[in-house]
Amino acid sequence: MKLSGWGRYPVLEARLGAPRDLDALGEHVRAGAAIARGNGRSYGDSAVSPDNTVHMRHFHHMLAFDPTTGQLVAEAGVLLADVIAAFLPRGWFPAVTPGTKFVTLGGMIAADVHGKNHHRDGSFASCVDWIDLMDATGRLHRCSRDENAELFGWTLGGMGLTGIILRAAIRLRPVETGWIRQTTKSAPSLEAAMAALEASDEATYSVAWIDCLGTGAQLGRSLVMLGEHATRQELSGPQAANPFAMGPRRRLSVPVDAPAALLNGLTVRAFNALYYWKGTRGAGTRLVGWDGYFYPLDGILGWNRIYGRRGFVQFQCALPPDTAEAGLRALLRTTSQAGAGSFLAVLKRFGTADGPGQFSFPMPGYTLALDFPVRAGTERLMDRLDAITLEHDGRFYLAKDARMSARTLEQSDPRTAIFRAGRARMGMRPAFASAQSERLDL
Amino acid sequence: MTRKTALILGARSDIALAVAREFAAAGWDLQLAAREAGRLADDRADLELRHGIAVSLHDFDALAIEGHTAFVAGLPVLPDLVVCAVGFMGDQTASEGDPAAAVLVMRSNFEGPASILAVLGNAFEARGSGTLVGISSVAGERGRAVNYIYGSAKAGFTAFLSGLRNRLAKKGVHVVTVLPGFVATHMTEGMDLPARLTARPEEVATAIRSAVERRRDVIHVRRIWRFVMLVIRAIPERVFKTMRI
Ligand SMILES: Cc1cc2nc3c(=O)[nH]c(=O)nc-3n(C[C@H](O)[C@H](O)[C@H](O)COP(=O)(O)OP(=O)(O)OC[C@H]3O[C@@H](n4cnc5c(N)ncnc54)[C@H](O)[C@@H]3O)c2cc1C
Ligand SMILES: NC(=O)c1ccc[n+]([C@@H]2O[C@H](COP(=O)([O-])OP(=O)(O)OC[C@H]3O[C@@H](n4cnc5c(N)ncnc54)[C@H](OP(=O)(O)O)[C@@H]3O)[C@@H](O)[C@H]2O)c1
Numbered sequence: 001m002k003l004s005g006w007g008r009y010p011v012l013e014a015r016l017g018a019p020r021d022l023d024a025l026g027e028h029v030r031a032g033a034a035i036a037r038g039n040g041r042s043y044g045d046s047a048v049s050p051d052n053t054v055h056m057r058h059f060h061h062m063l064a065f066d067p068t069t070g071q072l073v074a075e076a077g078v079l080l081a082d083v084i085a086a087f088l089p090r091g092w093f094p095a096v097t098p099g100t101k102f103v104t105l106g107g108m109i110a111a112d113v114h115g116k117n118h119h120r121d122g123s124f125a126s127c128v129d130w131i132d133l134m135d136a137t138g139r140l141h142r143c144s145r146d147e148n149a150e151l152f153g154w155t156l157g158g159m160g161l162t163g164i165i166l167r168a169a170i171r172l173r174p175v176e177t178g179w180i181r182q183t184t185k186s187a188p189s190l191e192a193a194m195a196a197l198e199a200s201d202e203a204t205y206s207v208a209w210i211d212c213l214g215t216g217a218q219l220g221r222s223l224v225m226l227g228e229h230a231t232r233q234e235l236s237g238p239q240a241a242n243p244f245a246m247g248p249r250r251r252l253s254v255p256v257d258a259p260a261a262l263l264n265g266l267t268v269r270a271f272n273a274l275y276y277w278k279g280t281r282g283a284g285t286r287l288v289g290w291d292g293y294f295y296p297l298d299g300i301l302g303w304n305r306i307y308g309r310r311g312f313v314q315f316q317c318a319l320p321p322d323t324a325e326a327g328l329r330a331l332l333r334t335t336s337q338a339g340a341g342s343f344l345a346v347l348k349r350f351g352t353a354d355g356p357g358q359f360s361f362p363m364p365g366y367t368l369a370l371d372f373p374v375r376a377g378t379e380r381l382m383d384r385l386d387a388i389t390l391e392h393d394g395r396f397y398l399a400k401d402a403r404m405s406a407r408t409l410e411q412s413d414p415r416t417a418i419f420r421a422g423r424a425r426m427g428m429r430p431a432f433a434s435a436q437s438e439r440l441d442l
Numbered sequence: 443m444t445r446k447t448a449l450i451l452g453a454r455s456d457i458a459l460a461v462a463r464e465f466a467a468a469g470w471d472l473q474l475a476a477r478e479a480g481r482l483a484d485d486r487a488d489l490e491l492r493h494g495i496a497v498s499l500h501d502f503d504a505l506a507i508e509g510h511t512a513f514v515a516g517l518p519v520l521p522d523l524v525v526c527a528v529g530f531m532g533d534q535t536a537s538e539g540d541p542a543a544a545v546l547v548m549r550s551n552f553e554g555p556a557s558i559l560a561v562l563g564n565a566f567e568a569r570g571s572g573t574l575v576g577i578s579s580v581a582g583e584r585g586r587a588v589n590y591i592y593g594s595a596k597a598g599f600t601a602f603l604s605g606l607r608n609r610l611a612k613k614g615v616h617v618v619t620v621l622p623g624f625v626a627t628h629m630t631e632g633m634d635l636p637a638r639l640t641a642r643p644e645e646v647a648t649a650i651r652s653a654v655e656r657r658r659d660v661i662h663v664r665r666i667w668r669f670v671m672l673v674i675r676a677i678p679e680r681v682f683k684t685m686r687i
Contacts, residue, residue: 020628061488075484086492 003053006304007043009311009374009402012435014048018055022166026138028054029164035434036160038107039079041100043314044402045435046159047107056106059166062086070172071129076106076165083172084290088244092172093229093290095127099346101295106165111399112157112360114350114367116205116227116294119197122353123362125156129169133162136431140166145356154422157360159398161423161432161442178245179230180205180293183285190220190328194366197224197349204228210345212370215336219329222347230287245289307373315382316369316397317389318350324366327392331368331385338381345370359419361397369400379403398436406441416442445495449473449521451502451558452528453482456627457577460643461525464651466493473521475502475513504528504554510561523654524562525575526555530592531629537591544591551595556602563606566615573654574610575618576603577646580662583621583671586687607659618653619660622646623667639666 003014016037019025028034035049036056047053056077064073070092072083080094081101087093098113107113109131114123121127130144133155141163143152155162183203187193193208200206205227214221235243297303304312319327328347335345345368352364361367370385372378386408389396395412396404410416420442423429429442436442448465450458453474462472466489474482479499486497498518503509514520530550537544559574566572581589582596600619607617624630624640641663653661662668674687 061484062491063484063487065491082492 003037003048004040004311005043005045005047005402006041007312007314007374007402008304008307008309009313010045010435011311012045012048012050014050014053014435016053016055018057020058025054025059025134025164025166028052029134029136029138029431032136032431033433034164035432035437036076036106036110036164038077038104038110039102041098041103041107042111042399044400045439046111046399046401048435049433050435051433054164056104056164063167070174071169072172073167073169074105075167076104076109078105079103080105080108085246087172088175088178088290089246091174091176091244093175093178095171095173096121096124097294099295100298101291102298105168105170106160109156109165109168110158110160111397112355112357112362113399114348114362116207116348118353118362119201119206119349119351120204122351122355123156123357123360125355125357125360126353127171127173128156129171131155131165131169132167134164134166136163136427149356151426153356153358154419154426156355156357158419159359159436159442160434161419161437162426162428163432175229176232177230177235177239177243178290179235179239179243179287180227180290181230181234181285182288182293183226185224185226187220187222187224189217190222190325190332193220193222193224193347194325194328194349197347197366200224200226206349208347210332210347210368212332212345213336215333219336220332220347227293234287239287245291307371310374312371312373313378313382313402314369314371314400315385316367316400317385317394318361318363318365318367318397319389319392319394320363320365323392323394327388327394328366328368330388330392331370334381334384334388335370338377338384359415361395361399363395367397369397398440401436401440404440406439409440409442416440445469445471446523447471447473447519447521448523448525449475449517449562451475451504451524451526451555453479453485455527455529455629456643457622457625457646458525458527459485460647461527461650462489464644464647465523466495466497468651469493469495470523471496473498473500473517475500477501477503502558504558505549507554507557510558513558514561514565520565520569520572522571523573523575524559525577525650526559527577528555528558529577529579529596529629531589532592534589534591547591548595548598551592552598552602555599559602559606563610563615563617567610567613570614572614573616573618573657574603574606575620575650575654577620577622578603580621580623580667580671584674584682588687604660616654616657618650618658620646620650620653620663621660621667621671622663623670625663639664639670 002011004011017028019028031052033049033051034054037047037053059075059077062074080103096115108124112123112125133141133143141148187196203226208222208224210222348367350362390411448470450462452458453476479501482499489497532547537547578600579596581593582600585593603617603619624635626640646663649663
């Protein structure tokens with residue numbers, strides 16, 4: 001069948017199995033060239049193996065919860081949305097969450113995802129106590145910081161290439177409410193945005209949305225958004241009546257493929273201007289529900305179709321503190337000059353926390369994420385952005401990548417060769433392989 | 443208010459588990475009955491954890507008819523609702539050639555389910571309340587060359603449910619007949635089913651809960667099946683026998 005990631009590019013012909021129990025899972029794995037697939041929210045070809053894609057949807061059980069520590073033991077196919085639905089009403093929230101709740105625990109561990117609190121709490125790895133990992137022979141290994149620590153380290157951020165994560169124990173954070181006290185500041189330039197993020201180190205959550213068509217003095221003008229979990233005392237009226245902000249959100253959906261032309265510079269300009277205006281007017285602090293705050297795009301079902309039939313690609317890199325400003329400036333300038341418009345440009349400051357993930361994406365500094373519809377010229381632009389990232393000692397996020405070259409990856413990240421050699425030594429290569437790992441020679 | 447309890451027979455089925463999640467989310471306690479019920483341990487943990495309800499597991503074989511009375515007597519409480527998802531499609535070609543194979547399909551879809559619902563129906567009648575839900579199939583609406591062994595057993599089960607409803611309606615006991623069309627489950631995995639006609643197990647579950655609450659008698663899942671079956675039933679036998687359908 002045809003398989004792709006969230007960007008719907010590339011679309012590959014692949015064999016997809018969905019084993020229902022451990023024995024069947026073992027059989028799938030022993031067939032070779034296997035890759036686990038969670039909920040397919042990575043953008044490119046990370047979760048596709050043409051020969052042997054193994055869907056984890058039948059491993060969707062929550063197994064145990066300890067309310068004294070907040071530790072949840074669950075199978076890897078459990079969706080984050082389900083964790084929230086079950087535990088937020090009891091006062092628990094994911095300790096680290098990406099920008100969509102429609103991801104699986106396995107997918108979050110394999111990509112070692114980061115959230116808006118990375119600068120304080122680190123990546124997802126920070127809340128993973130242990131995992132059960134299936135190796136190429138079908139055997140299970142309990143891995144943690146103390147047990148099979150090497151395997152644990154390479155699996156966090158290992159993009160499914162070290163084996164199949166079957167179960168995990170993750171820790172949730174206690175919260176008094178499901179409301180977020182959001183403070184929005186507008187920043188007229190990149191410099192101002194970075195300064196605002198640096199100055200907000202104390203904030204639990206921070207992120208900047210960039211109007212990526214801003215040029216000249218306005219290059220990098222942004223909305224900087226900070227957030228804190230609201231306490232019970234802060235709630236009043238309807239919020240106090242619904243302290244965990246549960247309940248249906250209005251949903252819009254994008255039913256058909258929008259033509260890529262819809263996304264010309266003008267539309268993006270209008271979108272961004274609106275966003276900027278809204279933020280400026282609404283500057284200050286207000287309470288927003290967790291769903292709208294953390295998962296704004298989840299409210300628009302199938303929004304990936306907005307880019308039309310040919311799909312879209314995302315570019316996400318991380319840059320070290322020293323070169324971040326120059327690098328970001330060059331990336332934004334190149335993007336705005338190309339007029340290719342990015343619907344979303346998100347800037348986030350990464351913290352210095354040193355997690356256990358040996359192949360994890362986050363590093364101290366900044367990360368920038370941009371979306372582009374696939375059309376003529378996109379590839380050239382992406383190559384240009386790759387080159388700028390390399391010039392500024394940056395690295396790339398594999399969960400977003402759909403087209404990078406093996407050479408670029410190797411140049412960007414000295415860990416690549418170690419990961420590859422480790423995979424060979426530990427019998428993971430070629431037993432576990434994705435279209436991405438083949439392209440990138442992992 | 444005491445919590446309500448639902449007994450689910452054939453609980454390892456995808457439809458049954460979707461029904462379990464649906465009622466658990468609505469706060470019902472569950473009794474999950476299946477062959478080797480221990481295989482449902484993860485499902486039990488999951489349902490209890492997510493929904494804060496109580497789940498018990500019970501070994502149950504629909505074909506072990508002599509044990510059905512004892513099975514019902516042995517339940518921790520007589521449930522308020524029973525959903526029977528037991529079914530077995532078998533292999534039509536095998537069923538054509540081998541009477542034993544055919545009989546297994548017939549017994550699994552008709553005799554076994556009818557037997558256990560008869561026992562439960564009597565217990566509900568004595569109590570004067572309860573709802574029985576039988577999952578039959580549109581395959582029982584007309585015998586087709588490709589699956590008439592399974593279809594004929596479902597036809598028997600559908601008629602049984604209809605009669606049981608007719609009998610118990612005066613006794614405060616309600617019977618729901620569920621006639622799903624195609625459902626994407628373990629049973630149909632790998633088959634090439636038309637998307638518009640194929641429901642997800644969750645849709646069946648939602649339809650069942652709504653039918654139980656609204657005391658509906660016979661439901662199709664995906665309304666379009668009502669019309670599909672209307673057409674299929676309307677074709678004269680003389681024409682039907684020449685068709686490949
Ligand atoms: C709208 C949106 C916003 C996002 N925001 C963020 C963000 O803020 N921060 C961030 O870090 N990421 C973000 N992402 C990316 C997303 O969090 C990751 O791609 C995540 O890995 C997707 O999880 P999934 O379950 O869909 O996995 P898939 O996309 O199915 O798989 C992703 C990778 O995980 C591996 N994998 C999946 N399950 C298993 C398993 N059981 N065992 C072993 N390997 C497995 C796959 O092999 C693959 O390499 C975002 C994505 C979207 C669509
Ligand atoms: N899928 C469809 O398209 C479709 C359409 C119309 C109607 N239906 C009906 O829907 C019901 C559920 O089916 P499904 O699609 O969810 O398929 P399924 O997963 O194959 O479920 C059938 C279940 O019946 C159980 N079973 C069979 N014989 C049994 C016996 N003797 N004792 C106890 N349990 C027994 C099986 O248990 P084990 O796990 O022990 O094998 C299995 O869990 C069935 O009645 C089926 O006929 C399905």
